[in-house]
Structures are given as structure tokens and as C-alpha cells.
Amino acid sequence: MTFSHQATRRSFLQGTAAAGSAAFLGASMSRAWAQSPNERPVFATIGLRNQGWGITAKSFKFADFAAMADVDANVLGENIEKASMRQSKKPDAYKDYRKVLDRKDIDAVMIATPDHWHTKIAVEAMYAGKDVYCEKPLTLTIAEGKLIEKVVEETGRVFQVGTMQRSESEQRFLLAVALVQNGRIGTVQKVTCGINGMESSPVIPVVPVPAELDWDFWLGPAPKVDYRALPEMREGYGGGVPLFSNCHYAFRNWHEYSGGKLTDWGAHHVDIACWALGATETGPSKITPIEFSLPVEYKDGNPLVHDQYNAATSFKIGVDMPNEVEMIITSEGDNGILFEGTKGRFFVNRGKITGKPVEDLQDNPLPEDAIEKVYGGPVSENHTANFIDSMKSRKQPISDVWSHNRMLEICHLSNIAMRLNRELEWDPKNREIVGDDLANSFLSREYRKGFEINM
Structure with missing residues (x-):
């Protein structure tokens, strides 16, 4: 097996996938x-x-x-x-x-x-x-x-x-994609992605940086700020770190470092939804913040409070997808994805896949190669x-990266829509927000001096 260490800025390696598509290779190769x-x-x-x-x-x-x-x-x-x-x-x-x-x-x-x-x-x-x-x-x-x-x-x-x-390994999500793409719920009308909400925080004070942590390097491209933490410790997953902080584990609660649940669980479930819909090479036309709650006050899309979490704690986002499919991203209900079509509906998450189209497989199974066709092998x-x-x-x-970014654009746009408290029209071809300079300013960020990308 040969691995290349040589960077090739000027050309593709032969056979590498072109932008906007991906060639898949399954596990049939000898290992x-x-x-x-x-x-x-x-x-x-x-x-x-x-x-x-x-x-x-x-x-x-x-x-x-x-x-x-x-x-x-x-x-x-x-x-x-x-x-x-x-x-x-x-x-x-x-x-x-x-x-x-x-x-x-x-x-x-x-x-x-x-x-x-x-x-x-x-x-x-x-x-x-x-x-x-x-x-x-x-x-x-x-x-x-x-x-x-x-x-x-x-x-x-x-x-x-x-x-x-x-x-x-259990292939529930691959089965979900196969059910949709094999027409088992008819024409898809609606898909709901349940991704849970985030917690708010009390005021988090500035405290000394732990001796073992290089805080400046942890911040890296993000703005230079003080280290904040409360002494209460988090149990279980992420154990050994403060329950409330602007660093380990809790970084997902801050827009400076992450995107809350929208880019955490959303990156999983919106991905599967887009895959099933065949929308991995396009994007939405409109993002509507139906209802949401931000834990601190915002002005022009920026938080005015800097000692508390700032990512949305609860939300219901409407997304206009191609072929008149309605997508809902919500912090309410069961974590997972509900697909609804003209012939039925079913629900899938990491623990189950349920609904009549799933039950019907006992008497009317999918083609033997349905899962492999979804996966590409x-x-x-x-x-x-x-x-x-x-x-x-x-x-x-x-x-x-191409299908991931198309999906993640929905999650990023949902956060921007909440931060600005307005509906956004999206141009999926040019990948920009239509007629909204302030909203478009959130499509990129400035890297802190000394931590720019070395090209």
C-alpha cells in the first residue's frame, strides 16, 4: 500500500473526486x-x-x-x-x-x-x-x-x-435513506430533525487559567478573551472539566468557537435528511426562525453579554428545501429524524427505526442491494x-467535504437567522444570502493576528 506525502497544489491526483461530487469505496477491498x-x-x-x-x-x-x-x-x-x-x-x-x-x-x-x-x-x-x-x-x-x-x-x-x-454499524440511517430513495413513503413532503436544545448558564467569572492549559493557543484564531469557569465539575461525559466555562466541553455553547446544537447534533441529523432527499449538491432557498430563545441579548447579530453562554437554548427553524419539501429543525421532541410522505411516515435515531414503512419490510423487503447502493458499495x-x-x-x-458543507450551510444559516431575528433567502448556486449585507457578513470571520491560515 502506497501513501503519498507530497502535496500537489497544481493538480489533482488521477481519480480524485471533482468538486460537488464524491466517489465512494466500500469495504469490499482486501484489508x-x-x-x-x-x-x-x-x-x-x-x-x-x-x-x-x-x-x-x-x-x-x-x-x-x-x-x-x-x-x-x-x-x-x-x-x-x-x-x-x-x-x-x-x-x-x-x-x-x-x-x-x-x-x-x-x-x-x-x-x-x-x-x-x-x-x-x-x-x-x-x-x-x-x-x-x-x-x-x-x-x-x-x-x-x-x-x-x-x-x-x-x-x-x-x-x-x-x-x-x-x-x-447497525445501518439504521442507511436503511432510512434507502426507504426514502426507494419510494416507500411516496413523495416526501416534510422532514423533521430533532436535535435537542442547549443549556443556558449563570454568570461565569474570570478565573486563573489551569496550569496545564495553554489558553492562548486554545483560543488560536478566535478573539483574545479571559478564561472563565465555575468550580462545579461536570460528571460523566466530559468529566474532569468545569460544568460552566468558555473552554473544554462547554465550547459548543459559544458562537466564538462553535454553533450550539445546530452544528452539533444538526450536523448529524440534517446530514442524513439531506442525503435521503438527494439534496447533497444543492441547498435551501429560505431559512425561517419560527421560534427560538437566545440566552443573552443580541444587537446586529452579536451578543452584548460576554460572561454567559450565547448559543440558542431552544428553537424551531423552517427550511424551504428543493422539490417543495419542508424541513423543520427543532429542539423539541425526540432526538432523531421523522420522514413524512404521501404514502407514510417513519422515525429514525441511534436507537430505533419505527413506522409502518419499516414494518412493511417484513412482507415487502427492499432490493438486496438497496443499502449498498446508498453507501456506494x-x-x-x-x-x-x-x-x-x-x-x-x-x-x-x-x-x-462537498455534501457535508452543503448540509452544514443549513445549520450555519439557521444560527445567523436567529442571531439577526429574521428570515433569510439563500442563493444555493452562488452560496450567498440574497439582499442582506449584514447577514452575509456572518458567512466568514477574521482570524486573530498570528493565527491566520498558512497557505
Whole structure:
């Protein structure tokens, strides 16, 4: 198995997918390389808390990890030790991800930093000749998505986005897509994505930065602000961090670093909805904030309070999709996706898929190859396996950047509509908001001096 470390700014590698489409490769390929030391790819993980370790742990079967990077010394040390117990060689530890990108022996990086770092690291990794697996949501802004697409084209790198519901082992979501695309609910009329709400916070005071954390580096491209936290600790998932802060775990509650539930769970369920609708190469025509609640006061789309969470706590967003399909994104009800059509309805989430069209499969099953047609081949063992198969074929994987960005545009626009408290008309061809200069100003962001993307 050959992996290329050489960046190619001027041309595609032969067979790489063109913009706006993706070529898929399933698990039918021989994985002898997974067991052969000379054939296994060499990986590094950048950003190790929670999901960073999660995607790393699922990848030891297929890859060897030569390095890991994190700006929190405790997180870095703990995960280096865990990794050393999962493979024969202890990975090298770095605070600065750029030292990882400088290494010529690393074939690919897995990025699981907070969202505001994704684009900078991903772009620089591709120009350093690395293939990339990056957690969702891929970007903090729509302009960042366009940039990543451009760099994938320029460099020919393989890029997997971490929307792993596309490779879910139970295949409920693949079955959902197959049901819709095989006409089992007739003409689709409405799809509802339930993605839960966010919590508000009390006033969070400025406190000393923990000794193990490089706060300035954690902020990176985001504006320079004080570190804030309350002493109460979070239990369970994300344990060992303050319950309320502007850093670890809680970063999703701040628009400076993420997009709340809209880009967290929304990046999963809106993705499956768009896939089922065949809307992965287009976008909505209108976004309407039907009802919502922001935890702090806003003016011209910017929060006026800076010591409390600012992402929407509850919402109901209407989205006008192609073919007159109505999409609703809501914080109410069960987490999952409800598909409704002229011949029936069904619901799917990570624990179940229910409804008469599902029950009818007992007497009227889908074609034997229905799931494989959705996936583009036999379903991979997991998301990493699909990524590495694609590294070998030099074809884009199941969660490609183009379909992800088209879906994520809906989530980003929903946040902008709430921040401005108005309906937005979207031009999916030119990928801009129609007749609204202020709204369009939120499609991009300025990077803090010293943390610009190195092109």
C-alpha cells in the first residue's frame, strides 16, 4: 500500500473526486494491509479530549499512531499513556500541532479540536501532504467550507468528515435513506430533525487559567478573551472539566468557537435528511426562525453579554428545501429524524427505526442491494475503515467535504437567522444570502493576528 506525502497544489491526483461530487469505496477491498506492519498507514491525532480519543480508539485496528497533540498537558499525557497500551510503540507527544505536520512519516491526521480550529489545521495538513479525518461540524463559517473544498481540489488529498452516522454499524440511517430513495413513503413532503436544545448558564467569572492549559493557543484564531469557569465539575461525559466555562466541553455553547446544537447534533441529523432527499449538491432557498430563545441579548447579530453562554437554548427553524419539501429543525421532541410522505411516515435515531414503512419490510423487503447502493458499495466496518480504503484508492470517502458543507450551510444559516431575528433567502448556486449585507457578513470571520491560515 502506497501513501503519498507530497502535496500537489497544481493538480489533482488521477481519480480524485471533482468538486460537488464524491466517489465512494466500500469495504469490499482486501484489508490485508490492516494486519501487515509495512502496509498499515501512520496516523496522528490533533485534539484528544472526548471525541478525539473516541475516533483514535476506533482506529488502532487499522492504523499506527506515531504522534498526538493537545494544548492541555494533562489531556495529552493521559491519552499518550492510553495509546501506548493499545499499540507496541508509544506515540510522540506535542503541544503544537505544527510539529506533527512537519513529520514526513505521518500519512494522515485525525482532527478533533474545538470547531474554531478545524479549518486552519485541516488546510495546513493538506498542504503538508496529509490526508485528513476531521470531526464534525467541519467549519465555523460557510466561507471556511468553501476554502476546504478548494484545497482538497488543489492538493488531491482524501478528506473524511466525522459524520459517522453514515457508517453506523447497525445501518439504521442507511436503511432510512434507502426507504426514502426507494419510494416507500411516496413523495416526501416534510422532514423533521430533532436535535435537542442547549443549556443556558449563570454568570461565569474570570478565573486563573489551569496550569496545564495553554489558553492562548486554545483560543488560536478566535478573539483574545479571559478564561472563565465555575468550580462545579461536570460528571460523566466530559468529566474532569468545569460544568460552566468558555473552554473544554462547554465550547459548543459559544458562537466564538462553535454553533450550539445546530452544528452539533444538526450536523448529524440534517446530514442524513439531506442525503435521503438527494439534496447533497444543492441547498435551501429560505431559512425561517419560527421560534427560538437566545440566552443573552443580541444587537446586529452579536451578543452584548460576554460572561454567559450565547448559543440558542431552544428553537424551531423552517427550511424551504428543493422539490417543495419542508424541513423543520427543532429542539423539541425526540432526538432523531421523522420522514413524512404521501404514502407514510417513519422515525429514525441511534436507537430505533419505527413506522409502518419499516414494518412493511417484513412482507415487502427492499432490493438486496438497496443499502449498498446508498453507501456506494459494501458498508465499511466503521468510519475509519472507509477513510483508509479511500486513502488507498485515492477516491473521496463516504462523508466527503462537498455534501457535508452543503448540509452544514443549513445549520450555519439557521444560527445567523436567529442571531439577526429574521428570515433569510439563500442563493444555493452562488452560496450567498440574497439582499442582506449584514447577514452575509456572518458567512466568514477574521482570524486573530498570528493565527491566520498558512497557505
